[in-house]
Amino acid sequence: MATEEFLADPAELATWLGRDEDDPKLLAALRAATRRFRGAVGHEVTLVPDDVVMLDGNGQESLLLPVWPTVAVSEVLLDGEALAEGTDFAWSDAGMLRRLGCGRWPDRLRCVQATYTHGWPVSPEDVQEAVIDQARTMFTVRPGIQTMQTGGQTITYGAQAAIGVTDQWARAVDRHKVRTSGDA
Structure with a gap:
């Protein structure tokens, strides 16, 4: 099984769920x-070589590449x-393209094309945690059900399970989302 297919390790999810790591439902949830x-987040998160982006000039000294970390600018x-x-x-690993010499990028739309390698060779821990948490919820919560009763036992899922977004998820998405010039 290709590990780059997932942003978290199936074995870790299997441990949480008490299932085999090749369980089809577990893999589908992951x-x-x-x-x-x-x-x-609007991108792969994992390493993407030679991605080509067209950027708008902003009349400033620096432009922001949309995805970080930047590994190389070719x-x-x-x-x-x-x-x-x-x-x-x-350029910097934070994704800044700094203009040297004349000092500023032109203030024109679609005037800069960059080819760069970006992303993580291994998913960051906050992404892994958020994806594992989401996969656990997807595996265990039946869509549309907030409370379930079987015999004398009642299970109530928290609000995050009902709406599908935890604070941990929101923080990880915010940290890794595609950046725009307004984020600089």
Whole structure:
């Protein structure tokens, strides 16, 4: 089973649920939680090599690449012309593209194209925890049911299970979501 398919380890979820790590329902819940997280943040989270993005110039010294961490920037084009790293631009692992030399990026839409590698080689712990928590909920909670009674036993699921979003999930999504120029 491809581990990059999931943002968390099936064995860890299996431990929480007391199931085999190759249980189809367990894997379906983990796959769904992974897809949900990736959809919420707007990117893969894991390592993406040579992603090409078109950026709007902002008239400032720095531009923000949409996904961090930035591992490498292999090419930056300004209006189709290649810029030289160290002479025309510099970059940081936080995803900043700094203009060197003339000092500012033009204030024009879609004038900067960057090819960069971004993401994590292994899912960050906060992402793993949020995805495991979500997968546990998906595995155990029946959709639309908040309270269930069997014999003399009643189970009431918390509000986060009913609506599907925990504070832990919201913090992880906020930290890892695609960034816009307004986030800089």
